[in-house]
Amino acid sequence: MARPPPSPRPPSGVGVAGAGSVPPFSRYLLLLLRGRAVAPGGRPPPVSAHAPLRPGRGFSGGDGGRRGDRGRLFVGGGGGSLRGPAAAADRTVGRRPRCGAGGRRGAVLGAASRDGGRASAALAKERLLEAKAAGPRLCVDLGMADCMTRKETSRLASQIRRLYGANRRAEKPFWLCLTEFVVGSLIYEECFRMNDGFSNYLMDTTEESYLDLFPLDAIVYLTPDSENVLEDIDPNKVYVLGGLVDESIHKKLTLQRAREQSLQTARLPIREYMVKTVNTKNYHSETLAINQVFDVLSTYYETRSWPAALKAGVSSGKGYALPDAVK
Known part of the structure; x- marks a missing residue:
């Protein structure tokens, strides 16, 4: 008896849409908002996506995003008013680490000042x-x-x-x-x-x-x-x-x-x-x-x-x- 042909595999990272299922793109977007999706090319999502978003100025309810004047949804650190550890992490993404004599000198002087105060x-x-x-x-x-x-x-x-x-x-x-x-x-x-x-x-x-x-x-x-x-x-x-x-x-x-x-x-x-x-x-x-x-x-x-x-x-x-x- 001949076997039925295998079902085509869904694209990697996207779920199968069926009866009562979430459409593939919507599921990907939902996972991205929850910090679980992998961006195209195998890169992890932005750092701010790993932390729960907090409603702030410009946020609509608790949906984790901000709707701009044109109704677009901004995700992660793309312009939302994040605060706390998530915001601090988001601000460091893509920033060059401090280096050179100036940065080291400032760190040394700060530590010396604290130690000097305690002494x-x-x-x-x-x-x-x-x-x-x-x-x-x-x-x-x-x-x-x-x-x-x-x-x-x-x-x-x-x-x-x-x-x-x-x-x-x-x-x-x-x-x-x-x-x-x-x-x-x-x-x-x-x-x-x-x-x-x-x-x-x-x-x-x-x-x-x-x-x-x-x-x-x-x-x-x-x-x-x-x-x-x-x-x-x-x-x-x-x-x-x-x-x-x-x-x-x-x-x-x-x-x-x-x-x-x-x-x-x-x-x-x-x-x-x-x-x-x-x-x-x-x-x-x-x-x-x-x-x-x-x-x-x-x-x-x-x-x-x-x-x-x-x-x-x-x-x-x-x-x-x-x-x-x-x-």
Whole structure:
């Protein structure tokens, strides 16, 4: 019995159309949209065809394509507004890889910058922990926070941020401590509101007073109204700054507080190393913000030079300058 002639084979990559089947070209287009078709010549489809298309501007519904003004359907990366990994992959198709000295130099500099940043942060942390173990201590007394307005409290929170930043950059930092830092108080809320990453600051914060933390004979309260001049920085001492921004200038408030607590007091040697300058308002003040006082202390601790330290912390607006600057 003679065999029936074999059926003709369909073209490669295209399905057979029969009753209820998808026409060959439509099936190929459908496979292409799903990322499963092989383009003519054996080449794989574009990279963007492997990722699901996302409707974006100009896309009609979720059909995976975009219809232009003339009703044509654009597939893959042919003008659609792809986003995310698919878009990034699509943008790299056909692009020359970066090469040459410029590309390599940029990559090396970028890696060095990242490594340098991590090394700098690690070094700063190491120095701060060394200061905690053996360095001088600096406390900011927040026990007078109730005397300030909200505006003054916000300014103090900003000064604390600047003080901490300067200490973190210092080659010989102090170990910082905020005392009477009461949870829920206005200064507490402002420090967290205004200072990003405040909870990660490498310093001590406590609701206790410095009187309960350190021996009285180790505490030196720094106040501009003191009769005693600070001559040197002793690593065994605890230096206290009054956490106070007083726009109404209540004079001798910190001095009075220190005397009531029977503490040693000292002032910066501004009068001893600087001279008054002539200004239109005849204004001269030795009252500095806590971050400015710290700039003086930190510079002196590193250089052992009061002129250099005072130059770093006392601005010209205070009405004082070094004698050489006046000449």
